[in-house]
Structure formats: C-alpha cells, structure tokens
Amino acid sequence: MKSLTTNYYETGSIILFGIGFTMLLLHNNIIKKIIGMNIMDTAIFLFFIAKGYVHGKDAPIIRGTAAGYIDPVPSALMLTGIVVAVSVTAFLLALTVRLYKAYGTVELDEIMKMRGD
Amino acid sequence: MNVIRSSPLVIILLLFITAFCMPIIKNNKRVKVLSGTSLGLSFILSIINFINVLNNGGFSYRIGHYDSPWGISFYIGNVEAIMCVVFTLVALLVMVYSYMTIEKEIGKKRVNLYYTLVNLLVGSLLGIVFTNDLFNGFVFLEVSTLAGCGIIVIKDEKENIKATLKYLVLSSLGSGLVLMGIAFIYPVSGYLDMDFIGKSIQSLEGANRNLIVISASLFTIGLGVKSAMFPLHVWLPDAHSSAPSPSSAILSALVLKPPVLFLIKILYKVYKIEVLREMGILNILLVLGSIGMIAGSIFAINQKEVKRVIAYSSVAQMGYVFYGIGLGSKLGVIMAIFHMIGHSLTKSALFLIGGSMIKKTGSKYVKDLKGIGREMPITLGLFTLCALSMVGIPILPGFISKWKLAIATIESGKIYLMGVILLSSLLNVAYYFPIVINGFFGHENLEGKTYMSKELRKPKIIPIGILVICVILTGVFSIQIIDFIGQGF
Numbered sequence: 162m163k164s165l166t167t168n169y170y171e172t173g174s175i176i177l178f179g180i181g182f183t184m185l186l187l188h189n190n191i192i193k194k195i196i197g198m199n200i201m202d203t204a205i206f207l208f209f210i211a212k213g214y215v216h217g218k219d220a221p222i223i224r225g226t227a228a229g230y231i232d233p234v235p236s237a238l239m240l241t242g243i244v245v246a247v248s249v250t251a252f253l254l255a256l257t258v259r260l261y262k263a264y265g266t267v268e269l270d271e272i273m274k275m276r277g278d
Numbered sequence: 279m280n281v282i283r284s285s286p287l288v289i290i291l292l293l294f295i296t297a298f299c300m301p302i303i304k305n306n307k308r309v310k311v312l313s314g315t316s317l318g319l320s321f322i323l324s325i326i327n328f329i330n331v332l333n334n335g336g337f338s339y340r341i342g343h344y345d346s347p348w349g350i351s352f353y354i355g356n357v358e359a360i361m362c363v364v365f366t367l368v369a370l371l372v373m374v375y376s377y378m379t380i381e382k383e384i385g386k387k388r389v390n391l392y393y394t395l396v397n398l399l400v401g402s403l404l405g406i407v408f409t410n411d412l413f414n415g416f417v418f419l420e421v422s423t424l425a426g427c428g429i430i431v432i433k434d435e436k437e438n439i440k441a442t443l444k445y446l447v448l449s450s451l452g453s454g455l456v457l458m459g460i461a462f463i464y465p466v467s468g469y470l471d472m473d474f475i476g477k478s479i480q481s482l483e484g485a486n487r488n489l490i491v492i493s494a495s496l497f498t499i500g501l502g503v504k505s506a507m508f509p510l511h512v513w514l515p516d517a518h519s520s521a522p523s524p525s526s527a528i529l530s531a532l533v534l535k536p537p538v539l540f541l542i543k544i545l546y547k548v549y550k551i552e553v554l555r556e557m558g559i560l561n562i563l564l565v566l567g568s569i570g571m572i573a574g575s576i577f578a579i580n581q582k583e584v585k586r587v588i589a590y591s592s593v594a595q596m597g598y599v600f601y602g603i604g605l606g607s608k609l610g611v612i613m614a615i616f617h618m619i620g621h622s623l624t625k626s627a628l629f630l631i632g633g634s635m636i637k638k639t640g641s642k643y644v645k646d647l648k649g650i651g652r653e654m655p656i657t658l659g660l661f662t663l664c665a666l667s668m669v670g671i672p673i674l675p676g677f678i679s680k681w682k683l684a685i686a687t688i689e690s691g692k693i694y695l696m697g698v699i700l701l702s703s704l705l706n707v708a709y710y711f712p713i714v715i716n717g718f719f720g721h722e723n724l725e726g727k728t729y730m731s732k733e734l735r736k737p738k739i740i741p742i743g744i745l746v747i748c749v750i751l752t753g754v755f756s757i758q759i760i761d762f763i764g765q766g767f
Contacts, residue, residue: 185451194447201454205461212465238413245420249450252424256443263436272440
C-alpha cells in the first residue's frame with residue numbers, strides 16, 4: 162500500500178490506463194472508443210515522463226548553475242508519441258464521419274446488425 | 279564499401295521521398311512509372327545489400343554517425359537482408375499487377391494517393407525490419423498501421439470503412455501496449471537500443487524482475503494484435519477481404535510479418551532465451567499458435583467468400599509462425615522466419631488470383647467458382663500450386679516449414695503437438711481443395727463453360743507467374759535459405 166502512495170504518478174497513470182483500455186475495448190460508441198484511446202495514450206505519456214523526472218533537478222537546458230538535470234529522453238520520446246496519437250485520433254475521427262454518413266449511426270452493435278444488407 | 283552499407287537506409291529514404299512526390303503529380307501514368315521505378319530500384323538495392331551481407335556478414339549501421347546508445351542504429355543481419363529482398367520483390371510484383379487493375383477498383387482520382395500510401399507502407403515495414411531501436415520501431419509501426427489502413431479505406435465503400443475502423447481501433451490498442459512496454463523497460467535499463475537493454479537487464483534481480491515480465495507480456499500482446507495472433511485476429515478477415523485485391527495481397531503478405539520479426543528481435547535480443555524460459559511467455563505463444571493453426575482453418579472452412587477463406591487462412595498460417603517461436607528452440611525460430619518468407623510469396627499470389635477470379639466471374643462467393651478451371655485454366659493452375667504449398671506437398675515451401683517444424687517439435691520433446699500440425703494440414707486441404715476440385719472436375723460444373731473464355735491477359739499473368747515461380751524456388755533452395763537464416767543467430 163505504501164509503495165502505491167509514494168509512487169502516486171505511476172499508480173495514477175496505471176489506473177488511467179485501465180480506464181482507457183476498458184473504454185476502448187468495451188464501449189460500442191466509436192466516439193467513446195476514441196476518447197478511451199486518448200485517455201490510454203495520455204496515461205502512457207504520464208507514466209513515461211514520471212519515469213524520466215528526477216525530484217529537485219532542473220529541466221535539461223544547460224546554464225551552468227544547476228546541480229543536475231532530469232532525463233531528457235522520455236520527454237523527447239513523448240513529444241513523438243503525442244504526434245502519433247494526434248494523427249491516429251484525426252484519422253479515426255475522419256473515418257467516424259464517413260461511417261456516420263454510410264450507416265447513419267456510430268454505435269458499433271447497430272452497425273454489426275446491418276451486416277445482412 | 280560504405281556506399282553499399284548505406285543501401286538499407288537509402289531504400290527507406292527513396293521510398294519515403296518518392297511517396298511524398300506522388301500526390302503532386304496529377305498524371306496517373308507518371309505516378310505509376312514513379313512507383314514502379316522506386317520499387318524496382320529498392321529491389322535492386324536490396325539484392326546488392328543481400329550480396330554484401332552474404333559475403334561480409336551482418337553489420338550494424340549508425341544513422342547520422344552517432345554511436346549506438348545515443349543515436350539510432352540499424353542492424354542488418356542475414357534475416358533482415360533476406361526479408362528485405364522478399365518484401366521488395368513481393369511489393370514490386372503486386373504493384374506491377376495493380377498498375378493494370380487499380381483504376382477499376384478505386385477510381386481514377388485516388389491513384390496517386392494509393393501509390394503514396396503503398397510506398398510509405400513498404401518503407402515503414404522495412405524500417406521495422408532493420409531497426410535496432412525500440413522507439414524507432416514503434417514509430418515505424420505506427421506509420422505502417424496508418425498507411426495500411428489507408429490502402430484499405432481507399433475503396434471508400436461501407437464495408438471498407440467499417441473494416442478500417444475495426445483495424446485501426448485494435449491496432450491503436452496494440453500500439454498503446456507496445457508503448458507501455460517500452461515505458462516499463464526504459465526506466466530499468468536506461469537505453470532504447472536493443473543490444474544495450476539486453477546487456478543491462480541481465481543483472482537485474484528482485485522486484486525489477488517483475489517489470490521485465492510485465493514489459494515482455496505487453497510487447498507480446500501488443501505486437502500480437504498487429505500480426506493477428508489467434509484471439510486478437512478479429513480485425514483481419516474484414517480488413518483483408520474488403521480491401522482492393524492488390525491491397526489485400528500487400529496486407530496479408532507484408533504487413534503481418536514485420537511485427538512478428540520485431541517481436542522475435544525483442545524476445546531474443548532484449549530478454550534472452552534463459553529469461554524467456556523462466557517467464558513462460560514462450561509457452562503462451564505455443565498454445566496460442568496451436569489454437570490459431572486449427573481455429574483459423576476451421577473458420578476458413580465455414581466462409582462463403584473466396585477472399586475471406588484466404589484471409590482466415592492467414593490467421594492459421596500466422597499460427598504456424600507463433601508456434602515456431604513458441605517452441606523456443608533455434609530451429610523453431612528459423613522455421614518461423616522461413617514460414618514467413620514462404621507465406622509472403624504464396625499468400626500474395628493467392629490474393630491476386632482470388633481477386634482476378636472474382637472480377638472475371640463477377641461473384642465473390644466460392645459456390646460461383648465452379649467450373650472456373652475450364653474458363654481460366656492457367657490462373658486456377660497457379661492457384662492450385664499455391665494451395666498445394668499451403669497444404670504442404672513436398673518441394674513447396676509449405677511442406678518444408680511443416681516438416682522442419684515437426685522435427686523441431688520432436689527435438690523439444692513435445693511430441694503430442696505433432697497432432698496439431700497434422701490436423702491443421704488436413705484442415706487446410708478441406709478449404710483449398712473444394713475450390714480446386716470444383717474448378718477443374720465434375721460434369722455438371724464444367725457444363726456450358728467455354729475453354730479459356732475468361733483467361734487473364736498475359737501482362738496480368740506474368741507477375742502472378744513470377745510470384746509462383748519464386749514460391750517453387752523458395753522450396754527448391756530451402757536448405758540454402760534455412761542455412762543462411764541459421765547463420766544469423
């Protein structure tokens with residue numbers, strides 16, 4: 162229990178990851194699925210950046226006064242990760258618009274019922 | 279010497295740069311020439327790279343001349359070199375076929391976008407094959423997913439949009455898991471380069487050991503979604519059967535393979551075999567692979583559409599690949615890689631033939647293909663050869679991989695699993711042979727059909743023919759290929 166409260170960043174991000182994951186898997190509404198995917202990705206970003214952060218150290222901009230710097234690699238990676246997540250979200254939303262035009266609904270179970278025609 | 283060593287990077291850059299030139303060209307003929315030239319050049323370069331690796335052995339290539347833990351590096355060993363040749367060859371031949379049919383399938387307006395996406399896709403897949411850096415692999419994986427979705431939805435029909443959405447949702451789930459896997463492995467190792475992670479996690483003990491297990495399972499599930507591991511294959515049949523047939527060929531032959539190769543690299547370079555045995559991940563892969571081999575075939579038997587039969591067969595064939603990895607022996611992994619090569623060539627030919635048969639008969643159902651052997655004898659003959667390879671008739675690569683997988687099974691002492699291989703082969707017969715037999719034989723089937731009336735024109739037959747010849751050559755030179763792959767380990 163104590164390790165959960167001391168590592169509250171990690172705990173929080175794993176809880177968020179679980180929420181996003183279940184939303185992505187279990188919801189029928191595509192918009193909610195996309196929101197779930199975004200929550201999941203954000204949870205990963207939080208986890209990754211929390212892992213790179215060192216308490217009490219400076220941002221990795223060298224000025225000659227700081228005692229030490231945090232690890233810059235996770236921040237750089239997550240910048241790329243955000244770009245990837247944004248492009249996937251944009252593509253998903255564009256597809257949702259077309260799906261709505263084709264089927265008239267964004268509920269997946271209703272779309273699956275229409276398979277017959 | 280250095281120039282030749284740069285060829286893998288040059289291939290990827292060439293494909294990406296030409297990809298982004300295509301949308302601004304309005305003339306479809308020029309787009310096709312550009313696409314053909316870029317893919318042809320990359321095939322020649324990959325042959326040069328292959329010869330270099332054959333003579334001098336594998337090498338790692340620093341991008342931007344930064345040394346490994348700081349910069350991104352490629353590793354081009356035997357496996358990577360031969361995979362690169364296969365991928366560029368299949369992409370080139372499928373695209374040559376598509377130049378004649380694509381306008382009828384997707385309309386004139388989107389042709390330049392289609393070839394943009396194909397070049398992006400092939401480039402990013404080769405990137406996954408070559409890369410030695412986890413995060414670099416993840417980015418290439420995402421590029422390939424988006425480009426792969428693009429070449430499905432380019433047809434813009436109801437079915438395609440639904441299938442793409444399903445594929446993209448499940449894929450983003452998979453990539454989320456892969457990224458989480460990287461997030462678990464980076465803090466304990468401090469590196470992203472696979473060799474360095476491998477070195478630094480060997481000395482970990484205690485609670486950190488759990489982190490390794492978590493990250494390994496996240497990678498396995500995440501990459502399993504992308505490469506249609508059995509319970510996670512639900513996106514595959516819709517996506518592969520609704521896409522235009524050149525796209526289905528590319529998706530089934532190429533897009534499924536690099537994630538598995540990436541998984542093999544992660545498992546064997548990062549975690550090493552001792553840790554894997556300890557964790558039991560290999561056993562899970564073995565079980566899922568076995569179930570996939572049988573379940574994929576059973577699903578395929580129940581399908582009514584030709585393309586869905588072939589798509590479900592992909593699930594079964596990927597089952598063989600995971601089975602090979604799961605055996606945990608050197609021979610098992612080599613045969614998994616060999617099976618990927620054989621499957622790439624065979625499945626692309628099958629999808630092209632299936633697509634052309636659907637177009638000529640005007641029906642996508644298996645029952646309407648009766649008697650097609652009289653109308654399209656050469657095409658169905660090629661189909662039969664590929665089906666024989668899938669079933670496992672000697673000389674053809676399907677047989678070699680099944681034979682050697684059986685040997686690997688016996689070597690690892692799991693003889694009861696032989697039944698799975700045999701059963702799966704028999705099931706393969708059950709869904710490929712009805713198409714062939716009803717096509718060639720039976721009086722009522724052949725009645726009223728004119729000989730050669732619907733046969734494909736020569737330019738369309740040639741790329742499919744070359745693919746089938748490559749299938750046979752893979753079988754004939756299987757010993758050399760297996761040796762060559764084996765040296766890479």
